[in-house]
Amino acid sequence: EDSKGEHNISDNNSVPPHPLCMNSSQYGRSKLHEAVCSKSIEGVKNALKMVNVQSEQTTAEKKPASEGGEHDSQISKKLVSQCDNGGFFPIHSAAALGMLRATSDDVDTAVEITRILLDAGADAL
Numbered sequence: 001e002d003s004k005g006e007h008n009i010s011d012n013n014s015v016p017p018h019p020l021c022m023n024s025s026q027y028g029r030s031k032l033h034e035a036v037c038s039k040s041i042e043g044v045k046n047a048l049k050m051v052n053v054q055s056e057q058t059t060a061e062k063k064p065a066s067e068g069g070e071h072d073s074q075i076s077k078k079l080v081s082q083c084d085n086g087g088f089f090p091i092h093s094a095a096a097l098g099m100l101r102a103t104s105d106d107v108d109t110a111v112e113i114t115r116i117l118l119d120a121g122a123d124a125l
Contacts, residue, residue: 020096027084077121
């Protein structure tokens with residue numbers, strides 16, 4: 001903080017990550033959640049693609065949706081709705097990326113990741 005009590009965003013390197021994005025190994029996070037915490041837009045997209053590719057590989061084993069099977073969108077929604085051991089969802093961590101002296105790039109990344117998660121079925125509430 002400066003003398004006026006305001007945060008200085010230029011000293012971003014000394015700021016620890018938001019608690020929702022800290023040390024993912026102790027929280028049992030999914031690959032998607034880890035990608036969110038790493039601020040990796042491509043990692044988030046890849047994690048969502050991987051779950052859809054894996055579901056396509058087992059398509060022959062799956063029932064059609066008309067028979068109670070799941071669509072890829074339902075599988076993606078399950079992934080984005082999976083909380084970590086602390087009870088936090090990937091969308092919580094995505095929102096946290098734009099906090100604590102975040103740069104404008106951090107905020108842009110947080111917004112983009114949040115949009116991707118919402119498009120994949122994450123619940124904003």
